[in-house]
Structure formats: structure tokens, C-alpha cells
Amino acid sequence: xxxxxxxxxxxxxxxxxxxxxxxxxxxxxxxxxxxxxxxxxxxxxxxxxxxxxxxxxxxxxxxxxxxxxxxxxxxxxxxxxxxxxxxxxxxxxxxxxxxxxxxxxxxxxxxxxxxxxxxxxxxxxxxxxxxxxxxxxxxxxxxxxxxxxxxxxxxxxxxxxxxxxxxxxxxxxxxxxxxxxxxxxxxxxxxxxxxxxxxxxxxxxxxxxxxxxxxxxxxxxx
Amino acid sequence: xxxxxxxxxxxxxxxxxxxxxxxxxxxxxxxxxxxxxxxxxxxxxxxxxxxxxxxxxxxxxxxxxxxxxxxxxxxxxxxxxxxxxxxxxxxxxxxxxxxxxxxxxxxxxxxxxxxxxxxxxxxxxxxxxxxxxxxxxxxxxxxxxxxxxxxxxxx
Numbered sequence: 001x002x003x004x005x006x007x008x009x010x011x012x013x014x015x016x017x018x019x020x021x022x023x024x025x026x027x028x029x030x031x032x033x034x035x036x037x038x039x040x041x042x043x044x045x046x047x048x049x050x051x052x053x054x055x056x057x058x059x060x061x062x063x064x065x066x067x068x069x070x071x072x073x074x075x076x077x078x079x080x081x082x083x084x085x086x087x088x089x090x091x092x093x094x095x096x097x098x099x100x101x102x103x104x105x106x107x108x109x110x111x112x113x114x115x116x117x118x119x120x121x122x123x124x125x126x127x128x129x130x131x132x133x134x135x136x137x138x139x140x141x142x143x144x145x146x147x148x149x150x151x152x153x154x155x156x157x158x159x160x161x162x163x164x165x166x167x168x169x170x171x172x173x174x175x176x177x178x179x180x181x182x183x184x185x186x187x188x189x190x191x192x193x194x195x196x197x198x199x200x201x202x203x204x205x206x207x208x209x210x211x212x213x214x215x216x217x218x219x220x221x222x
Numbered sequence: 223x224x225x226x227x228x229x230x231x232x233x234x235x236x237x238x239x240x241x242x243x244x245x246x247x248x249x250x251x252x253x254x255x256x257x258x259x260x261x262x263x264x265x266x267x268x269x270x271x272x273x274x275x276x277x278x279x280x281x282x283x284x285x286x287x288x289x290x291x292x293x294x295x296x297x298x299x300x301x302x303x304x305x306x307x308x309x310x311x312x313x314x315x316x317x318x319x320x321x322x323x324x325x326x327x328x329x330x331x332x333x334x335x336x337x338x339x340x341x342x343x344x345x346x347x348x349x350x351x352x353x354x355x356x357x358x359x360x361x362x363x364x365x366x367x368x369x370x371x372x373x374x375x376x377x
Binding site for chain 2: 001002003004005006007008009011012013014015018019021022023025142143146150162163164165166167168175177207214216
């Protein structure tokens with residue numbers, strides 16, 4: 001005893017092809033984001049920074065003791081400049097000490113900056129690798145498309161929420177819904193769109209939208 | 223080990239037709255309904271919600287499908303794309319009523335489906351769709367008058 005509507009809907013089933021697609025989705029679920037290389041780079045950077053820190057601390061303590069003992073004999077580990085100027089007056093020795101301290105401090109800062117830049121470059125490479133593993137020729141390849149959209153870094157406070165794929169007819173589109181808020185500047189989203197176009201073969205259009213309001217933030221055509 | 227279904231496969235088996243029918247009722251288009259069905263299960267894999275009961279699971283799947291379908295329609299409207307009705311062909315005895323149903327706005331079809339097919343009350347539908355219970359009731363009443371033959375229990 002059913003209504004005509006119930007009878008009609010009871011006859012509607014997902015196609016066997018769609019059923020296959022749905023069950024295959026599980027194979028791509030929950031990919032590991034953090035790779036061992038990333039941890040290795042992090043550990044190496046940490047060791048480098050600690051090493052530089054210990055080295056600099058030892059040198060600074062030497063400089064301090066020399067500066068403090070300016071009225072006595074100059075310490076041997078002070079600096080080559082100070083060694084050559086052994087017969088110098090105590091005042092000029094103290095001046096050389098502060099000069100060396102500044103130089104050491106400058107070297108330390110440069111090394112630190114260099115280490116930070118190296119670390120940052122490695123991170124970018126790791127993120128790129130994370131995205132490229134999802135590269136696909138088709139917008140209909142939903143698990144990989146989701147992998148790309150969910151692992152991109154969005155500007156400001158925007159965060160990935162979900163995607164919608166438009167696969168039925170050209171232009172093939174990707175809508176990326178974001179939560180939070182942040183910049184609405186199209187230029188901020190241009191690099192993300194470029195990445196999406198580079199990684200998804202037949203993608204024609206990518207649109208960024210707010211998942212709270214449904215409003216469009218930015219949209220790009222290939 | 224072999225031949226045994228995973229929890230996700232069981233969920234797909236259990237929910238795929240419910241999700242697909244809900245999407246079809248709102249979108250009125252087989253291709254869009256299939257895309258939305260995929261999106262709903264992807265959302266499940268991303269969020270991994272823990273359900274307290276089967277009713278909770280049903281409601282979550284329907285709500286996610288409904289929200290996705292409405293966003294899909296809004297996007298088409300924004301891009302001025304035609305909202306094509308492309309449903310599986312009804313039988314001769316129901317053709318007129320089914321065609322009339324799919325002439326209604328998607329919001330009305332959504333309420334009709336959730337009430338007459340999924341069996342949710344007006345208040346439950348209002349909570350799921352974030353609308354006023356009075357609006358849901360008026361949509362149902364309008365549907366009852368307009369689609370009397372379709373909603374009557376057949377002998």
C-alpha cells in the first residue's frame with residue numbers, strides 16, 4: 001500500500017557503475033599527509049640550529065670573559081686580531097673584543113637565516129610533492145581532486161571545507177568551498193587556481209566559495 | 223577475510239539509494255544526482271562522523287545530500303545555466319503526476335520527498351533544512367492539494 005510517488009522512487013536505484021565508483025572511494029580515503037622526508041628535514045634543521053646555538057653561546061661567553069678581564073692579560077681564545085695586538089693597551093683590546101662580538105653575532109644571524117631559508121625551501125618542496133601525488137587528467141577523478149583541494153594552503157583564515165565537481169559537460173568545473181574568512185582579493189587565489197589547472201588535466205574553471213554564505217570569493221577560467 | 227565487506231562498503235550499500243533518491247528529487251536530473259551522490263560519500267570520508275544510531279546516520283546522509291544539492295542548484299543559477307529536468311521515465315499510469323511534481327520548485331520537491339518518502343515530520347524537516355516549520359507545513363499543504371493523486375495511497 002504505497003503512493004504513486006513511493007512506487008516511482010522505489011524503482012530508482014544507483015547504477016552499477018556508480019555503485020562501483022562509490023565502493024572504490026574507500027581505497028583513497030585518509031592519505032597520510034606527513035612524509036618521513038619532512039620529519040628528516042625537520043630533525044636535520046633542528047640539529048643544525050642547536051649546533052649553531054651552542055657554538056655561538058661558547059664564543060659569546062669567551063668574548064664576555066675577555067671584555068670583563070680587559071685590565072688583565074688578554075685571553076688566548078679571544079680572536080686572531082686580539083692575539084696579534086697583544087702588546088696593545090687594555091682599552092684597545094676591549095674595543096677589538098666588542099668588534100669581534102658584533103662580527104660573531106652577525107655570522108650567527110646569517111647562519112640562522114640561512115638555516116631558516118633552507119628549512120622553508122624543504123617545506124615548500126614537501127608540500128608540492130604532497131599535491132603532485134594527486135595529479136590527474138580528469139576532473140571526474142574525485143578522490144584525487146579532493147586530495148588537491150584539501151591539501152592546498154589557502155590565504156588568510158580560509159580553510160578547506162568541501163568541493164563540488166561539475167563533470168557532466170564542458171566547461172568542467174571545480175568549486176572549492178572554504179570556511180572561515182579572509183581576503184577576497186582575486187590575486188591571492190590566482191596561484192591556487194594555477195596549481196589546480198596544472199594538476200587537473202581537463203579542468204576548465206575553478207571557483208572559490210564561502211561554505212557559510214555560498215558567495216563566490218574568486219573564479220578563474222583556464 | 224576475503225569476501226567480507228568493509229564498514230564503508232556496508233554504508234554505501236545501506237545509504238546509496240537513499241542518497242541518490244534524495245538528490246534526484248531535489249535536482250530533477252540523473253547526472254547531477256549521481257555527481258551529488260559521489261560528493262556525499264566523499265564528504266563522509268573526509269569528516270568521518272560517528273553516528274549514535276541508524277536514524278542519526280540517515281539524517282546525516284540526507285542533510286549533507288540536501289545541502290550539496292541546494293548549493294549545486296544555486297551555482298547553476300549564478301552561472302545562468304539551465305536547470306534541466308532529466309528524470310527516469312515514469313510508468314504510463316503515473317506519468318502525468320510525476321511530470322507535474324517535477325515542475326514544482328526544488329524546495330517544494332525536497333519537502334515532499336522528505337515527508338512522503340522518507341517519512342520525516344514537518345518539524346524534523348524544518349530542523350534539517352533550517353527553515354521555519356510553518357513554511358514546511360504550507361509547502362506540504364500546497365503539495366497535497368496540487369498532487370493529490372500522486373500522494374494518495376494506492377489500493
